[in-house]
Structure formats: C-alpha cells, structure tokens
Amino acid sequence: MSIQTEIRGQILIIRPEGSLNKAISSELEELLKNELDEGFRLIVFDFSKLIQISSDGLRVILHMVNEIRSLGGDVAVTGMAEQVEQALGVSGFFKLIEPFDEIEKAIESLLETDQDAE
Numbered sequence: 001m002s003i004q005t006e007i008r009g010q011i012l013i014i015r016p017e018g019s020l021n022k023a024i025s026s027e028l029e030e031l032l033k034n035e036l037d038e039g040f041r042l043i044v045f046d047f048s049k050l051i052q053i054s055s056d057g058l059r060v061i062l063h064m065v066n067e068i069r070s071l072g073g074d075v076a077v078t079g080m081a082e083q084v085e086q087a088l089g090v091s092g093f094f095k096l097i098e099p100f101d102e103i104e105k106a107i108e109s110l111l112e113t114d115q116d117a118e
Contacts, residue, residue: 003028005035010114011107012040017049020057029060032067041073042110046103048079058091065096074113076106 003024004015012035016028035043045061047053053061065075078100080088088094100106 003031005031008107010040011042011044011110013044013046013103013107015046015049019051020053020061022054022056025054025056025060028057029064032060032064036067036071036073041068041071042114043068043073043075044103044106044110045075045077046079047077047081047084050084051081053084053087058087058093062091062093062096074110076100076110078103078106 002017004017006013006015014028014031016024018024020028032043068075075097077088077093077097080099085099088099098109100109
C-alpha cells in the first residue's frame with residue numbers, strides 16, 4: 001500500500017493504493033494532518049487504485065472530512081471500485097460527500113464551492 005499525493009493549485013489530491021487497513025489508516029491520518037497544517041482545505045480522495053477499505057480506513061476518512069469542514073474546507077471523492085463504493089455507501093459516507101465519476105468534475109465542484117464561500 002502506498003499513498004500518492006498531487007497538488008493542483010489549491011487542491012490536494014490523495015490517491016491511496018491497494019487496501020486501506022488499520023496500518024495504512026494511521027499513515028493517511030498523519031499525512032492529512034500535515035497537509036492541513038500546510039494550509040490545504042480542498043481535498044479530493046481519488047480511490048481509483050484502492051481495492052478495499054476497512055472500518056479503520058472509513059473511520060479515518062470520516063474523521064478527516066469533519067476536520068477539513070470544521071476548518072472551512074471541503075472534500076470530494078472519485079474513482080471507486082465497486083467494493084469500496086459499497087463500503088462507503090453502507091457507512092453513510094455519501095450523505096456527507098458527493099461522489100464523482102471523474103476527477104476533473106470533483107475538482108471543478110470543489111473550486112465552485114470554494115468561490116461560493118468567499
């Protein structure tokens with residue numbers, strides 16, 4: 001498992017690969033905390049290379065979504081395999097975050113939301 005990041009202007013894209021389990025969840029949480037400290041508030045989770053997500057992974061993602069929003073930011077998600085989408089759906093994740101089919105649409109939505117907030 002690895003976690004790739006990409007920066008597009010003010011947007012941080014996070015791409016976990018493989019399985020997001022307990023061990024990797026703490027790594028992801030630390031990465032997100034560091035990026036929030038650096039000032040990122042608009043984040044896209046690109047799950048296109050994620051095969052499965054454990055309850056620990058879900059917990060970290062949901063906690064970080066709440067943290068990002070409390071700081072005035074927003075989050076989008078894209079590129080989910082069926083198993084990952086099902087896990088997120090059962091957890092109520094999609095009540096908090098709208099999923100997007102394409103990363104460009106997710107970025108566009110975050111930028112629009114950010115402009116509306118200004």
